Amino acid sequence: MDNVVAESLVAMPVERKDGTYALRIPLSQGQFTPGMMKTVMETMAKFDLTSLRVTTGQRLNLEGIPKEKLEEVISSLGTKIEKVPPTVGVCSGVGVCKFGVQDSRAMGKKLLEVVKANGPYPFKIKSGVSGCKIACGFSHVRDIGLVGTPKGWDVLFGGGAARNVRAGVKIGTRLSEDEALALIEKALDFYKENGRKRERISGLVDRLGEEALLEAVK
Ligand code: SF4
Known part of the structure; x- marks a missing residue:
């Protein structure tokens, strides 16, 4: 994947029951490009994250982020948003x-x-x-x-x-x-x-x- 340019993503933090955070990543009509995949995979590897889930709303949830790492993970992905589109x-x-x-x-x-x-x-x-x-x-x-x-x-x-x-x-x-x-x-x-x-x-x-x-x- 070395020739694939990474793409910046937007992500909305959601607190989970166990105190960790998920980042909700909206996708356009469920479409996922190689550049977006590269960004997510590199972030997961960098922060040792192991759970990425596709939602019924055709979004991605990156799970299990420790609170103290949240801002760093967001920076690695792209930009923080307050609300995902309907x-x-x-x-x-x-x-x-x-x-x-x-x-x-x-x-x-x-x-x-x-x-x-x-x-x-x-x-x-x-x-x-x-x-x-x-x-x-x-x-x-x-x-x-x-x-x-x-x-x-x-x-x-x-x-x-x-x-x-x-x-x-x-x-x-x-x-x-x-x-x-x-x-x-x-x-x-x-x-x-x-x-x-x-x-x-x-x-x-x-x-x-x-x-x-x-x-x-x-
Ligand atoms: S509803 Fe299902 S079968 Fe019909 S066009 Fe869409 S994907 Fe195809």
Whole structure:
């Protein structure tokens, strides 16, 4: 790997139960370049760190960092951040996967911009974008889910795989990219106006009912 140039990363510290720290490293749509790998591997070797974990949100967690070494490890990786961007999980999609009928990666980028631009929200938002109905992006159990069909995007809202486990409510079908994103903005307004502090969208939909959501985005 000597010809691979290292890349600077951003990382958010998270304290663990045992007093050590993890550094959460956001990746763009789960993509990891050789330069990023080199930075992480060199840092792990330098500080004798042995646990690097891929999260369900397509991020990396570098675990087991002693408190007194935290700042040095961050400097070795790149830059410290206070908050990682909201999660938009994407499948490999059209161009990579033979089943893909819509461009999940391009749509994932646009969705992330919409989610970032419309905040703050009562609680965190996880999204999943899938290029076809097989839904590898877990679109049915994410707060916001998009599923590609040959005729456009299906939009799901309020899915969850945590305490309020439920499938997202289908609020739109076969929409163009712009139509789908505009609909999601409306649904996010509903969440901002009605969600209680630290209430996920799935909890809100359980509390107020699917009809209230469907009425709000009509
Ligand atoms: S959701 Fe469809 S397009 Fe995306 S990776 Fe899975 S099979 Fe392929």
